[in-house]
Amino acid sequence: MSKQWASGTNGAFKRQVSSFRETISKQHPIYKPAKGRYWLYVSLACPWAHRTLITRALKGLTSVIGCSVVHWHLDEKGWRFLDMEKQLEDRESFLEHWHDAAGGIKTAKEDSSKSFAAIKNDSQRFMVDATNEPHYGYERISDLYYKSDPQYSARFTVPVLWDLETQTIVNNESSDIIRILNSNAFDEFIDDKFKKTDLVPxxxxxxxxxxxxxxxxxxxxxxxxxxxxxxxxxxxxxxxxxxxxxxxxxxxxxxxxxxxxxxxxxxxxxxxxxxxxxxxxxLxxxxxxxxxxxxxxxxxxxxxxxxxxxxxxxxxxxxxxxxxxxxxxYDAFRHTTDFEHIKLHYTRSHTRINPLGITPLGPKPDIRPL
Ligand SMILES: N[C@@H](CCC(=O)N[C@@H](CS)C(=O)NCC(=O)O)C(=O)O
Structure with a gap:
């Protein structure tokens, strides 16, 4: 199995630089703000993608920008959605649900630490392990990268902010994406109560x-x-x-x-x-x-x-x-935090660190009461 990270010199980890760095604004020649035009592809395990889900929720954008969630298990080909058969079966139900949950999926269980033993890496629970990819029936995040750029040769990372109109990646850098979501570009589509939320005053x-x-x-x-x-x-x-x-x-x-x-x-x-x-x-x-x-x-x-x-x-x-x-x-934090995805992802995907894939049960509880 290939390494899941890019190693630099001297045994030190080096994170790759993101390659799609466009923005969305009224002035932009291509990417204009619109309701339903953009889509977020995320992992609930990934801390970088998690930033975008929290920001999307805090800014009241859950019914303006849709969202798909990849399976928590990252394999040698990268992130994947639920399989094709399941996608077709559940397409309608998914389209009905996508705007409900802050994360586009059922969210935080208060205690993930009962048992992981029965959950397999190829588990296919709809809206629990992952969602499908509802627009093209894609199996993998890599399909989005190749659709945007057939020559793409770097890693297939989440989050991805996707434009359904031009069918390209607008941006795959979380720090940019949260600034785009925080800008007032989408103000005309959001509820008044969110209009005064500014995370970067x-x-x-x-x-x-x-x-x-x-x-x-x-x-x-x-x-x-x-x-x-x-x-x-x-x-x-x-x-x-x-x-x-x-x-x-x-x-x-x-x-x-x-x-x-x-x-x-x-x-x-x-x-x-x-x-x-x-x-x-x-905040x-x-x-x-x-x-x-x-x-x-x-x-x-x-x-x-x-x-x-x-x-x-x-x-x-x-x-x-x-x-x-x-x-x-804050619902935007709690509802986008999924301890099961978080624990299962790291402990089952990083096989060099945890070769047997046994997921530790603790700590109990995942988070203590306030
Ligand atoms: N700079 C990127 C980093 C994103 C990133 O590294 N995502 C990881 C998940 S935590 C990923 O998708 N890795 C997949 C891979 O490397 O195959 C950002 O902040 O958006």
Whole structure:
């Protein structure tokens, strides 16, 4: 089986650069905003794709931009949808359902950790393991890349933002996609109550960018650099770097908590939580981007990627409070978080790290109550 990641020199993991980088706007010569014209292809396991699902939900775009979900099991040919027979059988039911769920699929089970033993890698539960691909009946994400560019030769990654009109990939870089979704391009198609949601307000943009840049390198991608390291020295330096930066986030959130406690008083937890975010006193893109790594940390990264100095729940009380606030108090976070996809994907797909494919049951529960 081929390696599922691109290795750089010296046993270090290097993430490839995304190749489709267009935007959607009224001024764009091709990609104009429209309801039903664009489609998101995601994995519920993937932290990069997860950003786009959360943003889509927070911006009220679930009935403007449709969504298909790949199977959690990534094999040597990449991501796949449910098989053809199933697709044809369920096409109508899928088209009826696609706009219902925030993730385009049934969402978070509160406890995924009962048993994984009976779930096989070729499991075909409709809207549970995956959806189909309803427009072309494609079997794989790679089909979309080849349709866009028959010469495409890089990796077939999710998320993919697809244009149904020109039948091409608009963008396959999550950091771009969430900015496109956050822009006001789709405002005329969304409910009024979402129009004031801005995840990158101008006055916080520089701070958000600064926060994102070290969070990306040392936390979001840091856990991958740790887990995919092929030499002990590389692993040891990457894992230390991840925890140094978690310490930095913990300090930011701890300081913020003290300030909010002074402002609202110890007992007004509700008020404190309403401003308990990483940058500024409102929910921003910085929270979205950090969340998708932190929510996977205890269930997967601690054991599978050997990020095990401590766990979020045991070692980082303020990050733990912050992540539970987002999960339990915001549908856009909870409904797009699927612990079963998350745990099964990593432990069954990375066969070099976990050759026997036994999926650890813990931690129990996946996430603690608030
Ligand atoms: N830069 C991309 C990275 C996306 C990415 O690496 N996705 C992984 C899943 S977590 C993927 O699709 N990998 C498939 C493969 O490499 O075959 C983004 O943020 O959108």
């Amino acid at each position: 101008a006055q916080l943009e520089a701070k958000i960018d600064e926060f994102n840049s070290w969070v990306y390198d040392s936390i979001n991608n840091g856990v991958y650099k740790t887990g995919f390291a092929e030499k002990a020295e590389v692993y040891e330096s990457e894992v230390s770097n991840v925890f140094e930066h978690l310490d930095k986030v913990e300090k930011i959130l701890g300081d913020k908590y003290v300030k909010l406690k002074a402002k609202y008083g110890e007992d007004d937890r509700q008020k404190i939580l309403s401003e308990f975010f990483t940058v500024g006193d409102q 921003t893109e910085a929270d979205v981007r950090l969340y998708t790594t932190i929510i996977r940390f205890d269930p997967v990264y601690v054991q599978h990627f050997k990020c095990n100095f401590t766990s979020i729940r045991a070692g980082y009380p303020f990050i733990h409070l912050w992540v539970r606030n987002l999960y339990w108090n």
